[in-house]
Amino acid sequence: MKRTTAVEAEVGDGYRSPDDVDVRLGSRLAELRAERGWSLGELAERSGVSRSTLSRAERAEISPTAAVLNRLCAVYGRTMSQLLSEVESEPALLVRAADQQVWQDRASGFVRRSVSPPHAGLRGELVEGRLAAGADIAYDRPPVPGLEQHIWVLEGALAMTVQDVEHRLEAGDCLRLRVWGPTRFRCAGGEDVRYLLAVVRP
Incomplete structure (x- = not known):
């Protein structure tokens, strides 16, 4: 792809x-x-x-x-x-795995699971991401400048490009960064990559 x-x-x-x-x-x-x-x-x-x-x-x-x-x-x-x-009816303190919101970008082969209980005022959150083999997504800007991210690969291999530098992460590897400009997430192996993304707003 x-x-x-x-x-x-x-x-x-x-x-x-x-x-x-x-x-x-x-x-x-x-x-x-x-x-x-x-x-x-x-x-x-x-x-x-x-x-x-x-x-x-x-x-x-x-x-x-x-x-x-x-x-x-x-x-x-x-x-x-x-x-x-903000499209959820009521914020909850506990969200069971079966009730966690899943959103798909069908065009790129990206599946996003909101692990943290939803709340508009949260500064920190956990997100599970899955990229299909060959999937490659580029973001031209962060949603919030200076956003802190910790990317922990659970399965597969992920190529993460930040400030024109590509970091290859294998299962168990974790990358920490603050996002100020473009980023790119690419499935770097022949199978899906699954990772946990911890996000902290500045």
Whole structure:
């Protein structure tokens, strides 16, 4: 699979029946834009995401990719977990494994599980990520500048590029960083890679 960029990965494979989480997410994205009094055109200029993609995401006609959500989180000053927690009905102190929210970027082969109980005010959170063999995702900016991340590989191999330096992580390896610019996550082996991402907001 070729490297997936934010621009190339904006839209998935055509129209599909929206998932419930996509409907709630689309509604929340529309609310955030309305709270700021921005038109779709203004948000497109601020985020670098096309007006058409923004409109379709708000109407839940498409499921936004990880790269698109990352851009919107940067504009709205939220981490992805914070944004996704805002579409949950009630924050909980304990979330069983079966109830942890799972979100998929179908275009790039990325599956994201929110391990931490959702809460919009959390500074720290745990996320499980899984990249299919060959998957390659590039983020052009952090959702929050200076975001602290600890990436612990559980299975497989991950190539993590930060500030033009690639770090290859095998099972058991952990990389700590603060994110100020572009990053890239690439499955570096022939099988899926699964990793735990600990995120701490500055």
